[in-house]
Amino acid sequence: MKALRGPLKGLVPFLAALALVLTSSLTHAQTQEAVLTGAPPSLGRVIRQYEPIRQDGASAYAIWATSEATSHQVWFRVSGGEALFRQRLRIYRENAGPRLDNSLPPLSTLVQEILTSAPTGWYALNSERGRYSYYIDGDHRQGSGWRNDEGVQVTRVRHENGLFFQIRFEDVPQLDDYNDLIVEVAFLQSQ
Numbered sequence: 567m568k569a570l571r572g573p574l575k576g577l578v579p580f581l582a583a584l585a586l587v588l589t590s591s592l593t594h595a596q597t598q599e600a601v602l603t604g605a606p607p608s609l610g611r612v613i614r615q616y617e618p619i620r621q622d623g624a625s626a627y628a629i630w631a632t633s634e635a636t637s638h639q640v641w642f643r644v645s646g647g648e649a650l651f652r653q654r655l656r657i658y659r660e661n662a663g664p665r666l667d668n669s670l671p672p673l674s675t676l677v678q679e680i681l682t683s684a685p686t687g688w689y690a691l692n693s694e695r696g697r698y699s700y701y702i703d704g705d706h707r708q709g710s711g712w713r714n715d716e717g718v719q720v721t722r723v724r725h726e727n728g729l730f731f732q733i734r735f736e737d738v739p740q741l742d743d744y745n746d747l748i749v750e751v752a753f754l755q756s757q
Contacts, residue, residue: 600657600678600689606641606752610726618721620744625714626703627733628664629753631694638728639693640700641752647683649746651706651737655680658701659691670701683747704735704747713737719744728754 621627631638640659647653657678660671678689691700704715717736722729731751734744 599659600642600691602687603641603690605688606690607727607754609728609730609752609754613724613726616722616724618719620717620719622717624668624718625705625716625735626670626701627718627720627731628699628701629729629731629751630664630697630699631753631755632663632697633755634696637693637695637756638698639754640691641688641754642678642702643688643750644680644683644686645732645748645750646685647735647745647747648743649683649706649737651708651746652681653683653735653737653747654705654707654712655747655749656701656703656705657689657691658703659694660699660701661697662699663697664699670703671699688752700751700753702731702733702749702751704733704737704749706737706746708737715746717744727756728752 629640642657644655655678656676658671658675659677660675665671677691680686704718705712706715707713715735715737716739719734719736721732731753733749733751735747735749736742736744737746
């Protein structure tokens, strides 16, 4: 086979690079599965309000469903935040039980990324059945590159039709006020 000459010589590397960029873009676009929508359906009356949980050193909080018999759906939104640094919320969905080693699932399970602590509308994920874990991850950008947040505080309320969570992230090691990124999650479960 003869070597390519002239304008065709640069075309092959260009097409290879273009294919790589398009494949990468499509893969990332497919991971964004959450749909911006109205408010979630009612969770019903309050059954129990739990004491807040504080996890210093954590950058994410896991919510999971283990029942094969009932379906569930996750709704979430950023409800605000007062941070010194830019905030990022990432939501992961993994078809497995929760991880015990305090690690996040692979990037391929990322379903939404929001790059602000300003309030957003509600996002909904598709209804699922079976063992699923959802990871709500907070990060901040101080200078270049994203860093894990330094702590999580969670308030959980059980309702007739599921759970409501308020998840508050702290981005500095002093762990002062847990108000840098505030996320609300409604976890609906069919009866």
